[in-house]
Amino acid sequence: MRFLDLAATSAAVGATSGRRAKVELLAAALRSLDPAELPAGAGWLAGELRQRQTGVGYAALRDLPSPAETPTLTVAGVDAAIDGIAAVAGAGSQARRRELLHRLFAAATADEQRLLVGLFGGELRQGAQAGLLADAVARAAEVPVTAVRRALLLAGDLRTVAVAALSGGADALAGFGLQVGRPLAPMLAQSAPSVDEALTATGVPAVVDVKLDGIRIQVHRSGSDIAVFTRSLDEITGRVPEVVAAVRALPARELVLDGEAIGLDATGRPLPFQETSSRAARRTASTTGNTRRATPSTTGPAPVAPAVLAAAESTGGQVLTPYFFDLLHLDGDDLIDRPGRDRWAALAGAVDASLLVGRVEVDDAERAGAAFAAAVDAGQEGVVVKDPAAPYDAGRRGAAWVKVKPRHTLDLVVLAVEWGSGRRKGWLSNLHLGARDPATGGFVMLGKTFKGLTDEVLRWQTERFLSLAVERGDWVVRVRPEQVVEIAFDGVQTSSRYPGGVALRFARVVRYRDDKTAAEADTIDAVRAIHAGRVTG
Structure with missing residues (x-):
C-alpha cells in the first residue's frame, strides 16, 4: 500500500x-x-x-x-x-x-x-x-x-x-485468553458524589471496598516466576521486592491478582501518594522502613504480612505493602467472566487476610455511608462500591464499580505552562489545564492553576515541560498534551473566557499521574456533567 x-x-x-x-x-x-x-x-x-x-x-x-x-x-x-x-x-x-x-x-x-x-x-x-x-x-x-x-x-x-x-x-x-505473565488492562471505576448515588448504579446488595491511595498493581505468578505491573502495564517487578515476597509466600502455583501497593507510617496510616509512588519508582538503601504492624481494621489495611517485612528488612528499604481486591486467574482457571462474589471467595481462599483490602457487604445506604466515613477517617482516599454479580470487565469503566471520594477531582492534561514571577521566577509555574474532547480528539481548556505546587514539584515540572515544549515564549511555554495531572476543585462555573463555556473553581494540584496517558484523561462531557450537578470525579 x-x-x-x-x-x-x-x-x-x-x-x-x-x-x-x-x-x-x-x-x-x-x-x-x-x-x-x-x-x-x-x-x-x-x-x-x-x-x-x-x-x-x-x-x-x-x-x-x-x-x-x-x-x-x-x-x-x-x-x-x-x-x-x-x-x-x-x-x-x-x-x-x-x-x-x-x-x-x-x-x-x-x-x-x-x-x-x-x-x-x-x-x-x-x-x-x-x-x-x-x-x-x-x-x-x-x-x-x-x-x-x-x-x-x-x-x-x-x-x-x-x-x-x-x-x-x-x-x-x-483464541485470545488471559495469559499469565502478560498484563491486561485493569477494570476501572466510574465516579459518584455519594454512596447513595453509587448504590443507585450498582444496586443492592453491594460490596464496599476501601479505596487506597497507592499505586495500582497487577501481579502475575507462574511457579517461581513473578511479575508486577502498574496500571499502565509497565513492569516494576525489580522495584517492589516486598510485593514479590508476599506473593511468593502464597500457596497457589498460578495467580493473577489485582490490587494496590501502598506505603504506611508507623501507626498503619497511609503515607502521601507521592511517597508511595516515588518508592515504587526508585529503591534506595539509605533508610530503614517503618516496619511496625498496623492495627487490624475493616476500614484500612490489615497488619503488614511477615513476608513483606522480611523483604523490606533484607533490602534496607521502605515498606511498600500490597493489598489485593480481585483475583483473575487461579491455578489454570480464568475467573474474569465469573461474578465478583465468586472471584472474591476464591481470593479469600488463596490470599492471606493480611494482604486483602478492607471490604464490607452492605444492603442499604446507611451501612455504605458508615463504611465510607470510616475509610476517610482512617486516612484512606474513599471507597469503591461494587456489584457482586458483575464479571471483571477488563479495561472498561462501567457502572459495576463506582468510586466515591470526599472531593471533586479530575484527571486533566497540561496544555501550556506560564513562567513564574517573584519567588517562582525561573520556574514554570501556572498550568493551563485541558479536558479531553472525544468528538475532536483534542483538548478543551478549563482554566489555570499554580496552587498545590511545592518547590520540589516546581523544579520537576520545569524540567518536564521544557522537554515537552513545542513553542517557547517569554511568558508561556506551549507543550505537547501528554502529561496528566490530578486536579481538585470546588466546583464548575459558567465561563465565557474559555471555548468550552465552563471553568474550574479554585483548582489545585493533587498529584501528577504518570500512570495515565492523555487518552485516559477525563472528558469535557464529564466536566459539563459536574456543572449540571449530575456526577462528580
Whole structure:
C-alpha cells in the first residue's frame, strides 16, 4: 500500500466529525493493507508508531528537508526506515539517526511529511484513538465489535488483534485468553458524589471496598516466576521486592491478582501518594522502613504480612505493602467472566487476610455511608462500591464499580505552562489545564492553576515541560498534551473566557499521574456533567 494513501486516510479522518464516517474510512484503509503491513499500518491509523522508542525528539523534527514532488514511499518501506532509525546506537548515533530521518523525510511528499511529524512527535490529532480503531477492525473483518474489544483487552496490543481479525476472523479472536505473565488492562471505576448515588448504579446488595491511595498493581505468578505491573502495564517487578515476597509466600502455583501497593507510617496510616509512588519508582538503601504492624481494621489495611517485612528488612528499604481486591486467574482457571462474589471467595481462599483490602457487604445506604466515613477517617482516599454479580470487565469503566471520594477531582492534561514571577521566577509555574474532547480528539481548556505546587514539584515540572515544549515564549511555554495531572476543585462555573463555556473553581494540584496517558484523561462531557450537578470525579 502506498504511504500516501494512508496519509490521505489520516487527513480525511481528522477532517470528519461523525464517528460512523471515521470508522468507514479506517476500515477501508485496513482492508487495503497487505497482511505484513497491518501491524504498522493499524498503529499509524491510531496515531502510534510500532516502534515504542525511536530516539527522535521534537528538536529533530525542525529544519526538515523540503517535501518530495512525487510519492514513492510504501507502508512497508516507511516501517523498515523507522526500524532502522530506532536501531541506531553507539558513538555517532545522533548524527546517523538525523541522516536516516532526513533521508526518509526527503522522500516524503508534503502530506506524507505531515503524517510522519505527527507520528514521531506523538501528537497526531485525527480523532482515531484505539476505541475507534477497534470498531474499524470489526467493520473491516466483518466480526462482532465485542469480539475485537475483548481480544484487545486480553492481548493488550491493537496491532496483534487487527492481524488476527483480518486474517482469521472471529475464530482467531476467540483464541485470545488471559495469559499469565502478560498484563491486561485493569477494570476501572466510574465516579459518584455519594454512596447513595453509587448504590443507585450498582444496586443492592453491594460490596464496599476501601479505596487506597497507592499505586495500582497487577501481579502475575507462574511457579517461581513473578511479575508486577502498574496500571499502565509497565513492569516494576525489580522495584517492589516486598510485593514479590508476599506473593511468593502464597500457596497457589498460578495467580493473577489485582490490587494496590501502598506505603504506611508507623501507626498503619497511609503515607502521601507521592511517597508511595516515588518508592515504587526508585529503591534506595539509605533508610530503614517503618516496619511496625498496623492495627487490624475493616476500614484500612490489615497488619503488614511477615513476608513483606522480611523483604523490606533484607533490602534496607521502605515498606511498600500490597493489598489485593480481585483475583483473575487461579491455578489454570480464568475467573474474569465469573461474578465478583465468586472471584472474591476464591481470593479469600488463596490470599492471606493480611494482604486483602478492607471490604464490607452492605444492603442499604446507611451501612455504605458508615463504611465510607470510616475509610476517610482512617486516612484512606474513599471507597469503591461494587456489584457482586458483575464479571471483571477488563479495561472498561462501567457502572459495576463506582468510586466515591470526599472531593471533586479530575484527571486533566497540561496544555501550556506560564513562567513564574517573584519567588517562582525561573520556574514554570501556572498550568493551563485541558479536558479531553472525544468528538475532536483534542483538548478543551478549563482554566489555570499554580496552587498545590511545592518547590520540589516546581523544579520537576520545569524540567518536564521544557522537554515537552513545542513553542517557547517569554511568558508561556506551549507543550505537547501528554502529561496528566490530578486536579481538585470546588466546583464548575459558567465561563465565557474559555471555548468550552465552563471553568474550574479554585483548582489545585493533587498529584501528577504518570500512570495515565492523555487518552485516559477525563472528558469535557464529564466536566459539563459536574456543572449540571449530575456526577462528580
